[in-house]
């Protein structure tokens with residue numbers, strides 16, 4: 406984790422109210438992994454005290470550039486849209502635990518709901534770089550909120566669902582998943598809590614539906630793994646990236662807690678934001 410100055414080099418409204426910003430921050434671009442996030446401080450003249458967390462959308466260690474993709478929902482995100490190239494913010498990161506891909510996984514299913522695209526976008530780059538096949542399922546309310554395919558690597562198969570059917574399949578992105586669950590070796594998701602809860606339930610029933618109990622054992626080799634460990638995420642079929650309101654983002658304030666499956670509270674900023682879906686209690690009202 407580093408505290409680094411980040412200079413804005415490009416800022417674009419890519420969808421109504423959604424911005425993609427590129428920052429020159431070489432020390433963050435090197436070593437950041439998909440699923441991690443930065444905690445960004447608005448300038449002194451913003452009047453904002455708390456930093457704002459954003460997923461690392463992409464990282465280019467050669468150019469020293471990281472990007473964030475955000476929706477304007479309040480004072481902080483609105484303030485960031487007013488920055489101009491050359492302006493500097495300070496970023497704390499990379500924070501949190503990343504997605505873990507099993508070395509044997511060839512077919513990765515990425516599932517994003519709305520702004521959840523920012524949570525999984527970088528994993529598409531990493532997977533393509535490592536020679537894996539990627540299908541990305543994306544859900545939005547309507548065509549005007551669909552993430553542009555031009556911002557994805559050409560190698561990604563991109564499948565869209567919209568609630569009103571104005572683009573792609575009509576319905577929720579979770580409706581698309583059954584078609585891909587036999588193809589996918591692992592799945593990675595970010596989006597609204599209800600979407601993640603549905604995916605977690607689908608993942609829990611997958612072995613029974615597909616009869617892949619033996620393959621499942623192979624992945625773990627039968628050895629128990631500690632909850633919260635890298636191995637637990639790597640072994641899971643589904644990993645989810647959680648977004649909770651945050652205060653400190655370094656594990657001190659307990660402002661970001663979700664409930665673990667064993668009844669132990671889990672801090673999204675430290676134990677997450679990426680969890681194996683079966684590490685969380687989806688019934689708990691956090």
Ligand SMILES: Cc1cc2nc3c(=O)[nH]c(=O)nc-3n(C[C@H](O)[C@H](O)[C@H](O)COP(=O)(O)OP(=O)(O)OC[C@H]3O[C@@H](n4cnc5c(N)ncnc54)[C@H](O)[C@@H]3O)c2cc1C
Pocket residue numbers: 442457458459460461473474475476477478479480481482483520523524647648649650651678
């Ligand atoms: C690990 C992590 C990664 C994130 N990555 C992204 C990202 O890549 N792109 C993006 O657009 N947003 C992301 N978020 C959410 C983002 O941090 C908030 O939208 C942002 O902090 C809001 O700041 P604001 O000052 O504009 O809004 P505020 O004025 O602070 O809040 C406006 C409203 O939004 C609600 N709100 C604030 N934060 C959150 C949150 N985390 N989840 C749900 N509601 C919230 C508040 O309760 C309030 O109702 C992420 C959050 C976390 C925890």
Ligand code: FES
Pocket residue numbers: 650651652653654655656657658659660661662672673674675
């Ligand atoms: S935000 Fe403070 S403990 Fe996670």
